[in-house]
Amino acid sequence: MNYSRVYALLLMSVFLTSCGGQNQTNVPKDNIKSETKDIGPNIMVRNIKKGTNGSILIAGPNNASFGDVFRYDGKSFTNLTSKIGQHRFQDVLEDRRGNSWFASTDSGVYYYNGKSIQHFTTTEGLAHNQVMSVYEDKAGIIWFGTGGGISRYDGKSFQNFTSPNAPLFYKEGHWNNEINTIIEDKTGKLWVGTRGDAFVYDGKKFTTLTHKGEPFLGVWGIMQDRKGNIWLSGYNGFKGGRRPGGLYRYDGSTFTKVSERGAYAIIEDKKGNIWTTGPVNPANLTVQALSRYDAKSLYSKEPIVTEIMSGKAFYGISEANDGSIWFGDANGVYRYDGKTITDFYNKEGQKKYIIDTKQSVIIWKGSMLLGAWEGSKFLGDGTSTGDVDLSKGELLIENRHLVGGAVEVDMNTIENFVDQRSLNQLPPFFDVKKFPVSTFAITKVETGNDGNTKVPNDGSIRVNEGNIKVTGNLTMEGITKAVTFPAKMQFKDGMDGTVEMNGMLIIDRTEWGIDYGSEKHFFKSGDAILDEVKLFMKIVAKK
Secondary structure (H helix, E strand, O other): OOHHHHHHHHOOOOOOOOOOOOOOOOOOOOOOEEEEOOOOOOOOOOEEEEOHHHOEEEEEEOOOOOEEEEEEOOOOEEEOOOOOOOEOEEEEEEOOOOOEEEEEOOOOEEEEOOOOEEEEOHHHOOOOOOEEEEEEOOOOOEEEEEOOEEEEEOOOOEEEEOOOOOOOOOOOOOHHHOEEEEEEOOOOOEEEEEOOEOEEEOOOOEEEOEEOOEEEEOOOOEEEOOOOOEEEEEEEOOEOOEOOEEEEEEOOOOEEEEEOOOOOEEEEOOOOOEEEEEEOOOOOOOOEEEEEEOHHHOOOOOOOEEEEEEEOOEEEEEEOOOOOEEEEEOOEEEEEOOOEEEEOOOOOOEEEEEEOOOOOEEEEEEOEOOOEEEOOEEEEOOOEEEEEEEEEEEEEEEOOEEEEEEEEEEHHHOOOOEEOOOOEEOOOOOOOOOOOEEEEEEEEEEEHHHHOOOOOOOOOOOOOOOOEEEEEEEEEOOEEEEEEEEEEEEEOOOOOOEEEEEEEEEEEHHHHOOOOOEHHHHHHHOOOEOOEEEEEEEEEEEO
16 A cells, blocks of 8 residues: 555545445436425534434534534424534434433533433543544443544443554544444444544454455445445545545455445435435535435345435435435435425525514724823723614525615614713714614625635535625615625524624715714814724524
């Protein structure tokens, strides 16, 4: 093996399982209908598990930075982690006792027994606070795949495996310690996928999984079928400057490559079909699909693969008690019953969000042109701030993007500018009797980076500071001017219930006829007030 190229290969070791999979243009597709229900998580779904009483558990980031865990009981979604706070929840488990485990990539693990919540971090003995997976074995032991190795929890204490196996491929770094997934087979062995080598743990030692002398790398999906075969997906080998990837089956002695397609997650349904989510094209990881491998053709040279749905990113997958397949992508969660794909977040059409005037606020900030001095001591620039209330408004959202809206501001609530150097309140800037309301109407919204939204390799569209530019018409004192300002918008609860937009607008007040003490008349008026006024806004709106 040529280890000199390892650093170049690190760039190829991305979050998803494999770049394997040829671009199969002739893959059959079911005759599928679609429907939407505007009630579900709306951004990222990482993992889907079965809960009690036929419920479905869904974990993953659901807004700009953080995430939640939801339960679907057949009628509605419940946010299980709303009271814990904002964290990047990656996986969920409901153990045999009915207790819930919530794994996060930024804050360890949370345990809920129906009455109280326990928080496990490195302080309590967890190997690492980045937890990618949680699994319960046949004995009721809870296993955690972390960013610093494997943690075993017996209900009382942790046992950690921080150096589970010597790396065969990535000699530098700690890739084998970054655990993606853990499952137990019928013999009690643990199969572990990592960002480095995949391996098996028999309770005494770790054995690296190899095929043709090469380890499996970057394994996310591992599953054992009812016949006892192990299915996994990852890179294997190094040929011509790239590592071949795909879906493999292990019968206890030999690995067989079933497909060039990779898999983030793998399950077997009640009929014996194999289902995967993940990339289909080795040249582009954002070309992904939900795929079904026909049970009757699994052992043929070319198994029949049906592409149920394709898109940029597909992740968690699970079969419900009724036989329907639940799967997630970068845009939410879906259910496929063999005929219809139900999208539990309606991404089409504009949605009106009504502004919550009690939670929303606009803060203004102004200051004097020149600062005040006492000898060599600077007393300040007379900066004053105050707020003004919103009376009503709405935001229009389409496909998780702000596309329009309008607000009305009650000018009777604005606080007058105060000269902080003398604490004297200056004459009012606004004629509130004649113009009691100011308005702002959105006319255009652009993404950041000169209008180009950067889409990461995992298919998500991350919302960052200054991600959007909002343009609209601002009307004050009977004068309307076009303005543009940067803003950040995020879905607070991930279920299309609350949107928060934060922005900052800088205006020249004199353009609206507000010229008292203007710096433009500095020589006439003596001390002057800056024409520039900053307006900080927090807009909270609910559907």
